[in-house]
Amino acid sequence: MMMKKKKSTKKEQLSLGDLKTLGEQLLSSRSHINNLPRLLDFLKDPDPAYALESLLSLQSFFTPLLPDLSSADTVSSSDADAAAQFVYLTWLRSKFHDFLHSLFSISTSALSDPALREVVLETIMEFVKVANAGSFHSSIYHRFLHTIVHSTLGVNDMLLELLVSKYFKYIDVRYFTYISLEKMVRTLEAEDTSDDKGATAESHNQSIPSMEVSIQKIYHLLSRIPPLEGSDKETNYEMWNSIGIFTRSTNKKNNDQLSYVKDKQQKSGLHDDKDFSAASVTKKMKLKFSKAWISFLRLPLPLDVYKEVLATLHQTVIPYLSNPIMLCDFLTRSYDIGGVVSVMALSSLYVLMTQHGLEYPNFYEKLYALLEPSIFMAKYRAKFFQLIDSCLKSPLLPAYLAASFCKKLSRLALSVPPSGALIIIALVHNLLRRHPSINFLVHQGCVDETAKETSGADNSGVDGIDGTNSANKKGIDHFDDEQSDPIKTNAMRSSLWEIDTLRHHYCPPVSRFVMSLENDLTIRAKTAEVAVKDFSSGSYATIFGEEIRRRVKQVPLAFYKAIPTSLFSESDFPGWSFDFNDKEPVAINDDNRAVNTSKEPKRQRLL
Structure with missing residues (x-):
């Protein structure tokens, strides 16, 4: 305790001018090398002014020594000098690692000064740029990302935003970010597997929150990396390090990373390199992009991350994968879960089926099971109903399947809000136009067969209580609403009486839309399909807004x-x-x- 007090007293007595003098002495002569540990101690000072002054001195000291620290061999005139130089460089390497560890701690601490954290980030990335004999130092960058992912920082922390905005525009930074994130994902996957097999329930519950935070930060970094736009023609990629990475030779130490060209090239000279072509860059970036995303999707994703991934997968991931069919297992598992998750997985699954030749035998059965009243209140209902309309567009769809979807949607129209009823009318209208074989559902009457037989045997024609003949009494609906298999619903023996009831709906837009349905079906040459997207995002507010904007010719008055x-x-x-x-x-x-x-x-x- 006494030693700590003396040490803090010395710090208090030392002014910023004295601290600057220590740094100048360290830079001027090797005889003042003992100032290096003192400056490292001041780097941890709670006063940001002392920490910043120490940081600038240490950065100026280590930057010219980095080529010597990265080289394994030391050239000297005698064996004694070689041994002394080796010991000296080994000691400097250890101090440099301590320096990096302190920089990582400051950058990932929310208690540190924001301006100091920004300077620390620039220092770390400068070391990444030049520490490996002038080449991109992937090891330092991987350690930095590993510290960020496993720290207590939030997803929206300023450090992540600075990293994304300043450095993700460089193609080599993106390349090594994919590699580092893939390694961290594999580590998390191994930890999760070991927890499931050998860990106790208490330790597993303690490891879940930290893993969820790490997964959220990995997803934040992955999703913020810009895609490789214009890769077929554009070759003027901006790189953080001036030495190219996209060469034919490979690094023996790490087969996942491409070796660097030892002779520095200017950015203008990269255009003359045959290896640095658009095709080679696109191929290698897609490979790393695919490995990183496929590895990430194997993790036990939190529900909020899971939904966000499914919502954007068809736009931000599938177009840039080397082989999009690799996502079929993830998407089919998500589609089988049911509920909102299945709805959100439908977009990506539809892209794989229509554009990449994926075969899904039970696709329409799963799609039929998703038609529930709750879907009309879901957040992503607009995209879902547009996809349903697209999935049912094929004229080769069997009649029983089209009839089942028509009947299921019509039954839902009795219990959904008016905005949902408008969507249903639009979908049923399109189905009837595309599949003329089910048009009999519009006028087919539901007659009770047992009543008809009874009336045929008895010719007395006794009227019922309501004054109608029992032979004309309406019968039961053979459609089975609770059946999940569209083949077994008996929809072909039913009719669209639910749509007819909407003629008297309390909401005027619904009743008007139903009245126009019959006219559209009779005059098919003059009408076209309805754009579902015009109704898919409707609500009470949109319906009310449309009504108050209508010009009404006849207004009912209490006169x-x-x-x-x-x-x-x-x-x-x-x-x-x-x-x-x-x-x-x-x-x-x-x-x-x-x-x-x-x-x-x-x-x-x-x-």
């Missing part, structure tokens, strides 16, 4: 030529007449029998 004597007219209640006295109200039926309504009036109906 009476004579003062009404009752709340309801006699025509609203057939069989009843109302006579009001000053004492008590009396209702008189058609038989002129007065009914006392003072206590509990009861309606009497004449049969």
Whole structure:
């Protein structure tokens, strides 16, 4: 304790000018090499001014020595000098590693000064640029990314934003970022496997939060790397290090990384290199991109990351993979989960099926199972219904399958909001136009077969209670709404009576849209399919907005030529007449029998 107090006292007594003098002495002569440990101690000082001054001195000292520190052999005149030089360089390497460790700690600490963290990031990336004998130092960069991923920093920390905005525009930084992230993903995957096999439940629960945070940061870095745009023609790629990495020779120490050209080239000279072509760059970048993403998707992704990945996979990942079919296992597993996850996986799965030849035998059965009332309130419902419309567009679709989707959607129209009913009408309209073989569902009546047989045996023609003949009584609907297999729903024996009920819907846009459906089906030459995207993102607010913008020619007004004597007219209640006295109200039926309504009036109906 006493030694620590003396040490802190010395720091307090030392001014910034004295600290600057220590750095100047270190740079001027090797005899002041003992100032190096003192400057390393000041780098951890809580005062950012002391830490910054120490950082600048240490950076100026180590930068010219980095080629000697990276070389394995030391040339000297005698064996004694060689041994002394070897010991000296070994000691400097250890101090340089301590320096890097301190820089990593400062950069990943949320308590550090933001300006100091920005200078530290620039220092680390400068060492990455020149520390490997003038080549890109992938080892330092990997250690830096590893520290970021396994630190307590949040996903939206300023360090990650600075790294992305300043350095991800360089193609060599992107290249080695893919390599480093793939290595870290494999490490996390091994840790997760070991936890599942041998760890106790308590230790496994303790390791989950840290792994989830690491996965979120890995995804943040992966998703923020810009894709290789214009790779077929553009060859003027901007690189952080001036020495090219895309060469034919490979590094013996690491087969995953390409070796560097030892002679420095200017950026303008890279265009004359035959190896640095657009095709070679695209091929190698796609290979690293694919390995990093495929490895990442094997991890146990948190639910929020899982949904975000599925929402953007078809736009940000699939077009840049070397072989998109590699995603089929991940997407089919996601599609089989059900619910919102299946809805979000549908976009990428549809791209693989239509553009990359993926065969999915149970695709339409899974798609049919996704049609539930909750889907009309989902966040990604707009894209989902557009995909359903695209998936059911093929004229080679069997009639029973088209009829099952028509009937399922029609049944959902009875329980969804008005915006959902508009989508359903649009989808059913397109299905009926594309598949004329199921148009009989529009006019097919549901007649009870047992009732018809009974009426045929009995010719008495006795009227029912409602005054209709029992032979014309409507029967049951043979459609099985709870059946998950579209083949077994009996949709071909049913009709679209649910759509007909929407003619009297309380929402005017729904009733108007249904009324136009029959006209579109009769005059097919003059009408076209409905754009589902115009209705897929609808809500109560959009419907209300459309209604208040409509120009109404006839407006219902509460206007009476004579003062009404009752709340309801006699025509609203057939069989009843109302006579009001000053004492008590009396209702008189058609038989002129007065009914006392003072206590509990009861309606009497004449049969």
